[in-house]
């Protein structure tokens with residue numbers, strides 16, 4: 001997809017405006033440079049100086065990724081319970097529901113890219129740091145089961161602190177639950193593409209985020225199992241500057257391509273073409 | 284006699300010492316004579332102390348806190364995977380290596396006979412003395428460990444051998460080398476492949492079920508858990524650090540995380556709690572081995588009566604139904620709880 005294509009879309013729908021902090025000026029959390037907010041926004045919320053990819057909302061992501069007006073949300077009412085009666089969890093859920101206007105840390109649904117129907121899930125990092133509890137696991141598995149039934153490709157955009165601590169062992173099991181659904185998708189030979197965005201860690205990185213047929217990642221994202229601090233604890237070894245980033249994981253063979261935000265949509269379109277074209281031979 | 288008593292076990296250990304002294308005295312003619320001279324009835328003393336000990340044991344172990352359960356699960360005298368393999372199985376033949384670049388001593392496994400039948404058995408391996416503990420990386424598996432485990436699982440599938448897995452790990456290794464070698468990816472692949480493995484899988488959580496490092500080899504048809512084992516999404520110390528920036532508040536975090544066997548059963552995440560001898564598995568290795576053996580034997584018979592397709596479908600449903608959520612969409616409102624509730 002040509003660059004100009006979604007520039008027009010973005011200006012028409014205007015969803016991006018809402019997230020640029022503090023009105024006129026925007027300070028980059030990585031390089032500290034203060035830019036004209038509209039320049040950052042026009043640059044898809046990527047820092048014009050250092051290419052830092054700011055967090056963006058689910059709406060912005062959809063605008064950047066799928067055909068206009070093609071997205072239809074599913075299972076929007078699914079939300080977490082507090083099965084452990086974990087201290088303060090109910091309050092945190094309620095405040096995140098109010099803050100994001102969403103019921104959970106992932107938005108799932110049906111959409112089109114270049115006219116091709118697919119199923120898509122986008123992490124809402126603003127909701128409990130995108131963490132995976134029972135509701136997130138259920139929404140992902142419903143999406144994957146639907147993909148199997150309807151033979152539709154799946155794209156997941158990940159951004160998560162990992163399994164949701166406040167749901168204890170029940171949330172750990174979501175790693176197995178989502179991976180089991182992916183095993184079925186795998187056997188049914190249905191394409192599953194992962195787009196890793198900042199940050200993707202813990203139990204999410206060690207389950208569905210690492211199981212894509214193809215895994216692409218935005219530059220500069222934090223990507224790893226434990227936080228840098230945890231992994232660092234008892235090691236004499238000096239950590240590389242880019243430890244647990246997209247670039248590190250790419251170097252180690254965990255990511256197929258590092259893709260700038262402006263190229264994600266085009267890359268997905270191309271991948272879908274390769275993965276869904278009618279078979280050239282019959283097995 | 285414990286080598287490494289926990290704080291709350293110390294009153295028992297003191298009584299044990301006292302009882303041992305009296306027993307020694309009863310065997311030594313000189314000391315016996317001395318005691319009689321002083322009017323001390325050694326046998327009576329021993330009997331009284333043993334009654335007292337019995338009462339103390341019951342009292343202490345009936346009132347363990349969740350943090351005490353974490354301590355029990357990490358007890359240095361607790362039987363480890365190889366202890367179970369040596370007592371429950373025959374003809375264990377260890378297999379090594381991940382066929383990529385390493386052999387991870389934190390995971391052991393191989394062929395063995397279980398009640399006359401060939402099986403594949405594997406598990407995390409901790410150790411007692413410092414040198415071996417370092418060798419075993421304290422039971423924290425690296426990517427090569429998970430690759431070895433998966434390799435053995437595929438062997439079990441290929442030759443239709445039941446798979447028996449022991450889980451006992453603080454966590455997966457997450458250092459630089461583990462990240463470089465793809466620890467997350469390896470765990471994820473294990474989760475995916477185990478869920479469709481075409482052979483019966485029984486998992487026993489024998490000590491620490493430490494988050495992804497445990498689950499990475501714990502997707503099974505039947506999940507058993509020892510009474511004083513724990514199974515948690517995050518170590519209590521890590522949870523305390525996140526919540527209160529204070530690792531020393533791990534006891535509070537242990538309570539909040541509901542990480543005991545009793546809770547795992549209540550949430551429908553495990554199939555059976557295997558009772559331990561009073562005072563814990565570490566006090567009677569042969570007895571706990573016998574309990575684990577009979578439980579394995581029962582559940583293996585159940586699983587062997589299912590067709591492979593039923594088995595794999597059941598396994599999918601089992602994990603598919605884990606987790607709690609509600610649907611607030613009024614047209615389809617539903618509250619979901621785990622299936623075995």
Ligand SMILES: [Zn+2]
Pocket residue numbers: 028029030031032033047048049050051052
């Ligand atoms: Zn910048």
